[in-house]
Amino acid sequence: MGLTEDRERFREAGETRREDLAEFISRGDLGGSGADRIRIPVKIVDLPAFEYDQRSAGGVGQGGDGQPQPGQPVEPEPGDGDEDGEPGEEGGDHEYYEMDPEEFARELDEALGLDLEPKGKQVVEEVEGDFTDTARAGPRGTLDVDEFFKRGLKRHLATDFDDAYVREGLFVAGADVDDVFAWARGEGIPVSRAWVADAAATLADERGEPVAALDRWESFEALDDGVDREPVTQRIRREGLDSVPFRREDERFRHPEVIEERERNVVVVNVRDASGSMRETKRELVERVFTPMDWYLTGKYDAAEFRYVVHDAEAWEVDREEFFGIQSGGGTRISSAYELVEELLEEYPYSEWNRYVFAAGDSENAGSDTRDNVIPTMESIDANLQAYVETQPGDGAANARHADEVESAFGDADDVAVARVSEPDDVTDAIYEILSTESSGGGSAPDGATVARRTDGGEHR
Structure with missing residues (x-):
């Protein structure tokens, strides 16, 4: 090698x-x-690489200060041994x-077996495509000649008829103009009464006698049996077509197809419990779940906005740095956060934005707040996906019921997810549980639906 x-x-x-x-x-x-x-x-x-010794070694076969004498101690060269200085002064x-987030999203899809396919919602611009549309008005240079000819020919074929066949009706015994006109229209021939009247007058002038004296057929039935009606298309193939009469209404002008480009945008509202029970270990688990999901959604969407809400008994909005670093204290009322979430989402109409609401905490909540307030509010929020992450190391607390109550209320809904994280090894499972919950059938408008599904077919770890 x-x-x-x-x-x-x-x-x-x-x-x-x-x-x-x-x-x-x-x-x-x-x-x-x-x-x-x-x-x-x-x-x-x-x-591995070759390096030259940069130390001054003197002449070939010579010591640094001339030829050393027997018994003379050899001083170490600088750098051969330990040097002055405190250990650990410089980091390695x-x-x-x-x-970038796009590559991270691809890597996470592969690692966890996800395949999130966001759809665009907000129309950012309308662009002109190929000249595939037509209109009844436009510059003369854009006249669609082929369409113009097709429309004129179609109308011509629809109004043309075998005039010789119709004239034979004038030779039916006892038939007048009205009788011939009624018979022709009954046969589906697009002839006008005026044309029949003109034909009758012409025949009378040519022969110098009334048409009634020219009886050739006993009845219209006898005429039908004795004369074959020639289809217009057959006659055109035989005789050709000298011209096609066009009308202005036949004109069609080519126009470019108007294409709406939609931006795949998303707003993510992250909610974190900052009550006194949320110690450092729980806060770290929240960060480990939320941070990769923020990166992932940033990579999946063209535009992503993130809002951060913390709460104890009250809720307030913070920036990202404060969201993960704020110290814990106070009681817990989770519904206060969802009330603020509803206000924030008013800035992002669901018809124009994909919306995610991710909350995390240790599942401890005041009294019946989850059942009476949080769940009804979650039901009223239009979002692609809502999730709650329980961060409860160990066996949890006896009053940690919020996650269970949310899970019980929403069951297997495809727009609400509940995940539990008790240690770092649970983090990727929680991320998969959340992102794989959303499907095209739940929680989102038809033009903003997304799909998240397993692609590896195996057990997720």
Whole structure:
């Protein structure tokens, strides 16, 4: 194996072999990333290389200060041993693989077996496509000649008829103009009474005697038996077509097709319990679930906006940094957060925005607040997906009932998800549980529906 192959092997084993994504989400340093760049630690393998000794070694076969004498101690060169300085003064270099949210979303789809397909809602612009539409008015240069000819020909065929056949009706014994006209129209011939009258007058002038004296057929039935009516199309094939009479209403002008471009946009409202029971471990679990989902949805949508709400007994809006860092204190009334969520979502009409509401806490809530207030409010919110994440390490608390009550109320609804996280290893399962819940049939308007489904067919871990 040559040097080139060695280098390629080391490169593959190092720079492009990033840490397992699920492990990074569960236990890695999420704080090193930003909204637009996700930094994932990578395993680096140092490449072997030759290096020149930069120390001054004197002449060939000579000591640094001439030829040493027997018994003379040899002083170590600088850098051979320990040097002055405190241990740990400088940190080592760490390598990271940086990806944008779009790549992160693709990686998470592959890692968890997801396939979220967001649809556009808000019309951002209307563009002109190919000239496939037609209108009755337009510049002369855009006249659709083919369509013009087709319409004129179609009308001509619809109004043309075998005039010789109709004239034979004038030779039926006892038939006048009205009788011939009624017979012809009964046969489906598009002739006018005026035409029949003109034909009768012409025949009378040519022969110098009334048409009644020219009886040839005893009845119209006898005429039908004795004369074959020639279809118009057959006559045109035989005689050809000298001209097609066109009318202005036959004109059609080519216009470009108008195409609506819709922006795949989303607003995500993240809600976190900041009551006194939400200690550091629980807050960290919330961050580990919400942060990757924010990155994921940013990568999936053309435009993503995030709003952050924290609550104890009251609720208020904060920025992202404060959302994850705010200290806990106070009581708990989860409905206060959902009341604020409803107000925030008024800025994002459901007909124009995909909407997600993600809440997290330790499932502890005041009295019957979940049943009496939270669940009715959740039912009234139009959203693609709502989710509650219970972060309760260990066996949980006896009064941690919120997640159970929400789950019981909504059952297997495809626009509400409940996930439970008791340790970091549960994080990716919770993310999958939330994002795979939404389907095209639930919670969203037809033009904003999305689909999230398993694609690997296996057990999710």
